[in-house]
Amino acid sequence: MKLKRYINHLWLRHRNTDENWYTYLFFAVLRVVLVFIPQKGYVHPDEFFQSVEVMTGDHFQLEHVRTWEFNNTMPVRSITLQFVLLRVPWSFLEFVALYMRHYWDIELLQSYTYLVFPRFIMCALSFINDWSMYRICRLFSLNYEIRLLALSSSWVMLIFSTRTFSNSIELALGSLLLALVAECMIKTNTIIYKKEMLEERYDNAKSISERVRMWRLCKSLPAHNYSHTLLVASICVAGVFNRPTFIVYGAPMVFYWMLRGMGTKTITFRDFNFRMLLFCLSALPALVFFIICDSFYYKYLTVGELQMLQLSINNFVSTPWNFIKYNLDAKNTAEHGIHPKYVHFLVNIPLLYNVLGIVTIVSFAYLLFRFLRAEYQGLPRAQSIISLMTSAIFVPLFSLSLINHQEPRFLLPLLFPIVLLHAPKLYHGLCPNYPFKEEHPLLRKIYNMLLCPQASARPLMKTWYMCNIGLAIFFGFLHQAGIFPLTQHFETIMQNKSPAQHIHLVTSHIYNVPLTFINIPSAQVLHLNRETGRRYRRHKDFYIYEYGSLDMPHLLGKIKLILSYCENKYVTKQQQYGLYLALPASLSDSMLTELQTLGATTNIRTQLKHVFYPHISTEALPRFHIKQHSSKATTDSMLSYVSEQLLSFVREFGLALYEVQPASNSQSNKLHAVKMSKRKI
Structure with a gap:
């Protein structure tokens, strides 16, 4: 035994x-x-x-x-x-x-x-x-x-x-x-x-x-x-x-x-x-x-x-x-x-x-x-x-x-x-x-x-x-996981854009963005053209503004200033620019609500370009947005209500990228107006 x-x-x-x-x-x-x-x-x-x-x-x-x-x-x-x-x-x-x-x-x-x-x-x-x-x-x-x-x-x-x-x-x-x-x-x-x-x-x-x-x-x-x-x-x-x-x-x-x-x-x-x-x-x-x-x-x-x-x-x-x-x-x-x-x-x-x-x-x-x-x-x-x-x-x-x-x-x-x-x-x-x-x-x-x-x-x-x-x-x-796909997205934008176009990126409630992942040649040093053997300096065409956990009214104020700067600098010179805002998707509703509250005073129009999933920012955690539901609802409508609430909650686990433009008229319209005025002259 x-x-x-x-x-x-x-x-x-x-x-x-x-x-x-x-x-x-x-x-x-x-x-x-x-x-x-x-x-x-x-x-x-x-x-x-x-x-x-x-x-x-x-x-x-x-x-x-x-x-x-x-x-x-x-x-x-x-x-x-x-x-x-x-x-x-x-x-x-x-x-x-x-x-x-x-x-x-x-x-x-x-x-x-x-x-x-x-x-x-x-x-x-x-x-x-x-x-x-x-x-x-x-x-x-x-x-x-x-x-x-x-x-x-x-x-x-x-x-x-x-x-x-x-x-x-x-x-x-x-x-x-x-x-x-x-x-x-x-x-x-x-x-x-x-x-x-x-x-x-x-x-x-x-x-x-x-x-x-x-x-x-x-x-x-x-x-x-x-x-x-x-x-x-x-x-x-x-x-x-x-x-x-x-x-x-x-x-x-x-x-x-x-x-x-x-x-x-x-x-x-x-x-x-x-x-x-x-x-x-x-x-x-x-x-x-x-x-x-x-x-x-x-x-x-x-x-x-x-x-x-x-x-x-x-x-x-x-x-x-x-x-x-x-x-x-x-x-x-x-x-x-x-x-x-x-x-x-x-x-x-x-x-x-x-x-x-x-x-x-x-x-x-x-x-x-x-x-x-x-x-x-x-x-x-x-x-x-x-x-x-x-x-x-x-x-x-x-x-x-x-x-x-x-x-x-x-x-x-x-x-x-x-x-x-x-x-x-x-x-x-x-x-x-x-x-x-x-x-x-x-x-x-x-x-x-x-x-x-x-x-x-x-x-x-x-x-x-x-x-x-x-x-x-x-x-x-999951944690801040949308930042790297964001850099890959802008790497593609920088490679496909026209040489005269300038890109501005505003970030909020996310960690600092590593610029090396966007793969932009530095404007601070001389580069070598291997085909001609000549050295050249590249002009700066990418700008990033990182505002940490700035509250929404102050963030929109910063964006308004940057937008005005871009309009005055590029549009008058017949140059193109792109202004983007990256923030957790859980703040999208707050941003849109704030824009509606301010109304025409902001002169800002946003367009959702992409949402990078998954992404969780502890600075802006996803939350349920409870909507009132009728007490006399049927079983099917109740299931539809629950699924809608869950889907809206899941959508907040992302990093939203918005393109920002003037609310009055788009950048292309302004360029067209400048060209027409020059023709008349």
Whole structure:
């Protein structure tokens, strides 16, 4: 009977292992597929304006928005990593696109490519997280299938890690650093254990030959004291230049890298200090490389000055230091939003990691409870992998909670240690055994409701899947999802319009529009005509006015001013123009109602050109417009009424594009009037 139970247990375990592994492969493939579909959802403006917008605009000489972070006076964003990850691959793609255009008449350089290609690079980079997870699990004999499954099925990996956020790069660098530190820890512990064992056998040896053999074995042990020093230091420098917040993420990892082996006869405080010194020296090459690259890009340093050695401290720029100086000023951070100190704990952690986020907070409270009750035997050992991962979660979490501006994406690097520590709880529950010493009725009730595996294991896994699927759909395909189709629409308009026509676009209640997706050659630089070999400057013919969440009367006032400007500038010169308004479809009724209220005073006529579905703006959420219905209605009319209400509600999940013209007469009529008047003269 026992043998039969054991065989059944092994069979179930093997079946679950295969199931988890195949499910992980499904989500890993899905991560790549979602890049090429592509995801039209727009998570946050920094997704584009801190990386792709600048790199793509610079490389292909397109019209683009250069945000304040890249101001040459005080740049706060390093360009080096973005240059390596985006600008260099763009050069290879441009080379391929040249031949595709010449031999097969296929144009690769368009809005779809500008969106998908950088995301594909970030997607490839995201698999560093998977490799690091697998590496640590193999080193410490942990179940890697369930952890890889939880990692790959997280919406953070499916959405955030494939987007061009600096936080996604921070996640990959943090995971790689954790893997290196964990490898160094287990290597040091293994070698120290072998060394102390051989030294003990050497002391107890009774013959000279045995002592010589023990001495040779001890000397043959590999070096471990300064393992991966250059690599660990370089990753830390790259992480800090990518985002200076990497300091709080990397600090506990570097501390554990220096602390490993402490407390034994072999490792002393002298070794700790030597490791710290060597770490600082090893960081210098990467530090110099990043500073020089940034200094060249922001024009602080030139090749001529470098050749003539006419250098001073003013020829170099340190973007992390500028970033820290900027954020130390409370007035600057207040411009981006002030949040309560508890937002990371109570909002952002559950939003990003749902079930595992709550499990993490509960587990930390449990450890704190044991510490306060002096149950030190139940706490993780100081130099264990559990202690490392716990520090990698809560040191950055507490540190970032002190900053008054808190966004969920700031906590992306916490995904790796959270999954490594707590992913098995999705299957086995929060706590397999009753964790408290005494049998207390209240504690037993809490344990039965929240912690025991029979009550919480399977529901946790189902909740994990449901939350991640819902968030992936919302942020990947619904949230601000009409903006990219809008840019594709204007890309077509700009390619098909006449050279003399000018296009003006007004946006409201949507995120900033990345101009590089419209694929307009820049009017700021000289372009090369490859056929004639001559350089030329292109006149500006596209203008965008972004008004955020401006209320409707003020928005219509702005549109009226722009329309008057266009009428005075273009119509009198017999030029054509197009004025468009893009806003969520949920605001269409409000706009039309406001136009009817103002009447002839606005002199504005709007015509709906297109609605891009789906699109959800949290600034203007869709809502039901309840209309009165007769109480004596029949069943058919009631069904018709309900379907009409539902259809009107569904229609609001879109981004509406209107063409704006003067209400008195159209632009063509005015041009015709001007021509006729000239003929009479």
